Amino acid sequence: MAEPIFRYHPDPLASGSASRTDHVCSVCGVERQIRYQGPVYGEQPESLCLHCIHSGAASRVLSVPGGDGEDSGMAAMFSDVLGVPDDVPFSVVEEITQRTPGFASWQQESWLFHCGDGAAFLGPAGYRELEAHPEALAMLREDHQRYGWAPAETEQFLRQLDRTGEPTAYLFRCLHCNTSLASWDMG
Ligand SMILES: [Zn+2]
Ligand SMILES: [Zn+2]
Structure with a gap:
């Protein structure tokens, strides 16, 4: 079936x-x-x-x-x-x-939305997976900037992202404009 x-x-x-x-x-x-x-x-x-x-x-x-x-x-x-x-x-x-x-997820997960719809969840992602999705990385950088992280701190954090460990990012894709999106959490 x-x-x-x-x-x-x-x-x-x-x-x-x-x-x-x-x-x-x-x-x-x-x-x-x-x-x-x-x-x-x-x-x-x-x-x-x-x-x-x-x-x-x-x-x-x-x-x-x-x-x-x-x-x-x-x-x-x-x-x-x-x-x-x-x-x-x-x-x-x-x-x-x-x-x-x-x-x-390590913390309470939250779905991402884009273009007036839910985005498709693709899976957990580490830095290596995210490198193929520059828009998703940009989104994480913006998030951190909003929280007041220094750019160097952010870059260090991003490089620690691990698909199976922590911190982890969660990769989504918009079903309408195809933009890659990511959220992250820390244990
Ligand atoms: Zn069943
Ligand atoms: Zn979109």
Whole structure:
């Protein structure tokens, strides 16, 4: 059976949010080959397949009343979103938080948005991966400048970025203008 396609998380195997593992999904009870590995902000399923994330079954079954994000009328299930731009429709936020695989990060992760839409999450990235995406590096430099970091400090920090260690950057791509975007966090 074909694996579901996620607009905002095109390759969960490549990003590390899923692995190729034979398992029986706790939500649908079906034997599956791909297992979700990312965070669940709700009841913790023993095993979860991507089909159940895609269909919305997982967020219905696993959601806990009074969970995170109730103020905004929506509990985050797989990803949290902060500072969503005004031009992003609510349906996009709903799809990202409830029906898209999330990703593990050292701190609370936050999805990136661009051109009035959610961006596609590509995966964690270190300096080496980011060098292929100068716009993403520029975005991190701007972020740091805003926080008052000295340029030398920023460059040192960027060179420490590691795909599997910390600090880590998270690489996204805009689905409309194709710009590369990145966020970062530190353990
Ligand atoms: Zn399932
Ligand atoms: Zn864009």
